[in-house]
Amino acid sequence: MDNEQISKLLRNIATAYTIKNEKKFRFQIIAYQKASDTIKNLTSEIKEYYKEDRLDELSGIGTSIRGHLIELFQKVRVKQFEWALKDIPQSVFVLIDVPGFGPKRAYKLVNEFNLTNPKTAIEDLEKIAEQGKIASLSGFGEKSQSDIIRSISEFRLGKGKTTKMILPYALEIAEKIIEYLKTCRDVKKAEPLGSLRRKSPTVGDIDIAVASYNPESVISHFISYPHKERVMEKGDITASMLVSGGRQVDLMVQPPESFGSLLQHFTGSKSHNIALREFAIKKGLSLSEYGIKSGRYKKIRKYDTEERFYDALEADWIPPEIRENTGEIELAVSHKLPQLIELGDIKGDLHIHSSFPIEPSHDLGKNSIEEMLNKAKGLNYEYFGFSEHNPSISKHTNSQVYALISKRNAEIEQIKLKTKSIRILKLLEVDILPSGKLAIDNKSLDVLDAVIVSVHSVFKMGKQDMTKRVISGLSHKKAKILAHPTGRMLNERPGYELDFHKIFEFCVKNDKALEINCWPTRLDLPDILIQQAIQNNVKLIINTDSHSTSDMNLMKYGVSMARRGWAKKSDILNTLGYNDFIKWLRG
DNA sequence: GCCGTTTTCGGCCCGACTGTTTTCAGTCG
Numbered sequence: 062m063d064n065e066q067i068s069k070l071l072r073n074i075a076t077a078y079t080i081k082n083e084k085k086f087r088f089q090i091i092a093y094q095k096a097s098d099t100i101k102n103l104t105s106e107i108k109e110y111y112k113e114d115r116l117d118e119l120s121g122i123g124t125s126i127r128g129h130l131i132e133l134f135q136k137v138r139v140k141q142f143e144w145a146l147k148d149i150p151q152s153v154f155v156l157i158d159v160p161g162f163g164p165k166r167a168y169k170l171v172n173e174f175n176l177t178n179p180k181t182a183i184e185d186l187e188k189i190a191e192q193g194k195i196a197s198l199s200g201f202g203e204k205s206q207s208d209i210i211r212s213i214s215e216f217r218l219g220k221g222k223t224t225k226m227i228l229p230y231a232l233e234i235a236e237k238i239i240e241y242l243k244t245c246r247d248v249k250k251a252e253p254l255g256s257l258r259r260k261s262p263t264v265g266d267i268d269i270a271v272a273s274y275n276p277e278s279v280i281s282h283f284i285s286y287p288h289k290e291r292v293m294e295k296g297d298i299t300a301s302m303l304v305s306g307g308r309q310v311d312l313m314v315q316p317p318e319s320f321g322s323l324l325q326h327f328t329g330s331k332s333h334n335i336a337l338r339e340f341a342i343k344k345g346l347s348l349s350e351y352g353i354k355s356g357r358y359k360k361i362r363k364y365d366t367e368e369r370f371y372d373a374l375e376a377d378w379i380p381p382e383i384r385e386n387t388g389e390i391e392l393a394v395s396h397k398l399p400q401l402i403e404l405g406d407i408k409g410d411l412h413i414h415s416s417f418p419i420e421p422s423h424d425l426g427k428n429s430i431e432e433m434l435n436k437a438k439g440l441n442y443e444y445f446g447f448s449e450h451n452p453s454i455s456k457h458t459n460s461q462v463y464a465l466i467s468k469r470n471a472e473i474e475q476i477k478l479k480t481k482s483i484r485i486l487k488l489l490e491v492d493i494l495p496s497g498k499l500a501i502d503n504k505s506l507d508v509l510d511a512v513i514v515s516v517h518s519v520f521k522m523g524k525q526d527m528t529k530r531v532i533s534g535l536s537h538k539k540a541k542i543l544a545h546p547t548g549r550m551l552n553e554r555p556g557y558e559l560d561f562h563k564i565f566e567f568c569v570k571n572d573k574a575l576e577i578n579c580w581p582t583r584l585d586l587p588d589i590l591i592q593q594a595i596q597n598n599v600k601l602i603i604n605t606d607s608h609s610t611s612d613m614n615l616m617k618y619g620v621s622m623a624r625r626g627w628a629k630k631s632d633i634l635n636t637l638g639y640n641d642f643i644k645w646l647r648g
Numbered sequence: 649g650c651c652g653t654t655t656t657c658g659g660c661c662c663g664a665c666t667g668t669t670t671t672c673a674g675t676c677g
Contacts, residue, residue: 092649123650163675338661
């Protein structure tokens with residue numbers, strides 16, 4: 062069983078407990094949900110934690126659930142789970158994935174209509190709703206019957222939060238809506254919050270906060286958005302709608318004097334907020350989007366900025382990117398938060414594909430060496446590295462490969478003569494073959510300043526073999542950077558299997574760096590691995606992997622990812638000045 | 649069932665909205 066399946070299993074246990082007796086099992090339900098989330102967010106398989114006897118490192122998994130997981134890995138069947146799941150039809154766990162269905166409603170419908178086949182439960186229920194059989198059920202009515210039909214249809218089309226957007230796409234939608242919101246006079250401020258503000262690599266829905274003295278007017282303006290598909294909810298201070306494309310947008314409004322508490326509340330993450338509120342309780346305080354209530358006086362104090370809100374808790378302001386309840390609250394309270402890297406700290410971009418006809422087996426860039434370079438100057442970089450893919454080895458002999466690389470180098474040298482304001486490096490992105498050998502030979506490698514190595518074929522290898530392959534590729538003296546280390550493509554494929562303990566160890570020992578690739582569908586390394594890499598003293602470098610001049614603006618996404626991984630300026634190699642950087646590259 | 653900045657026992661975030669209700673349950677974030 063993989064993480065996704067085990068996470069779902071634990072969530073099902075929580076659902077089962079909710080159906081059995083929500084009050085009695087209240088805290089077990091929370092515990093199982095938390096354990097489920099922990100496993101869902103892991104970057105390596107939980108089974109590895111079990112094998113290495115490291116399950117106790119995971120927060121939210123205590124003695125009891127740990128014992129059940131061990132039983133799961135050893136015997137497959139878990140007595141406690143079987144007891145909890147007994148009497149609950151499988152269809153319930155299928156139906157619950159459809160928005161609007163919680164444990165209670167799903168269970169009631171499955172039982173009432175005897176939906177025994179989990180594979181067809183959703184469409185069976187749809188038919189029953191269409192036949193008008195649900196409205197007469199106690200607790201249901203005409204409206205909920207038609208809502209069910211619509212929910213199922215939207216779920217099938219992947220609308221709402223069912224599918225996640227990559228970050229730039231979500232930002233684009235948010236910016237349009239914010240621009241529209243600002244045409245309303247009553248809107249004093251409007252900001253994108255939630256996972257968008259935390260710069261999460263994928264975003265389920267778009268959260269927007271507005272400061273206004275007239276929430277009614279703001280909400281009525283919001284739901285009149287010309288590109289809306291439908292309004293899902295409309296209350297006094299919040300509203301939700303689907304915009305064209307089926308993307309969900311949530312709105313919350315507070316007066317300007319409470320905007321700080323609203324920002325804090327609506328930025329999340331959920332687990333950060335829960336932890337912060339638990340911390341506040343110990344101080345006799347109660348937090349919400351309205352402000353802070355003191356237990357004794359019950360009077361609410363309002364905060365116009367987030368800084369003042371955190372300050373009221375005697376904590377430093379916490380950058381949104383690290384609000385994931387992984388220790389940031391404790392450090393904010395002890396005033397020991399790290400100074401995270403910023404976009405302005407970046408002094409160079411080393412992973413650039415020009416259109417120079419180097420005849421690679423992978424893709425070529427769209428803009429010339431000179432065009433890319435001019436863009437780099439515009440970004441005020443100190444140094445810049447060209448790293449096209451190596452010439453295709455199936456179509457060229459070694460000497461042809463050498464000739465192509467030399468030709469590119471010659472062109473770079475020509476341009477270097479005319480260029481004073483920026484230092485240029487002659488790099489290449491070289492494939493690590495399944496054997497672990499680099500795709501090009503030493504003669505070709507010798508004419509390069511260094512190479513970026515990466516895996517572009519045969520992804521399905523065992524973890525140990527893939528780790529050996531990558532380490533073998535990185536072992537070459539010229540190989541300094543491992544590009545997009547996990548190989549994941551967001552919304553497309555998970556990464557290949559790698560033993561990152563070994564990779565980290567190798568990189569530290571041999572002074573190699575791991576790339577944080579800025580490409581929005583990659584964002585690779587993932588944040589959690591960035592954090593682990595830093596803890597292990599592994600050097601990192603943020604590269605755009607640009608294939609056109611406009612791609613070079615993607616640097617901000619890599620920096621956000623680094624911030625999510627708690628990276629400081631000193632953790633990132635391309636914040637170094639040229640002399641220090643080149644010393645590392647050639648070292 | 650988890651967890652430790654008064655705790656290995658006794659706590660466990662806080663609120664909005666909808667539909668079916670006649671005061672609230674269910675779902676969501």
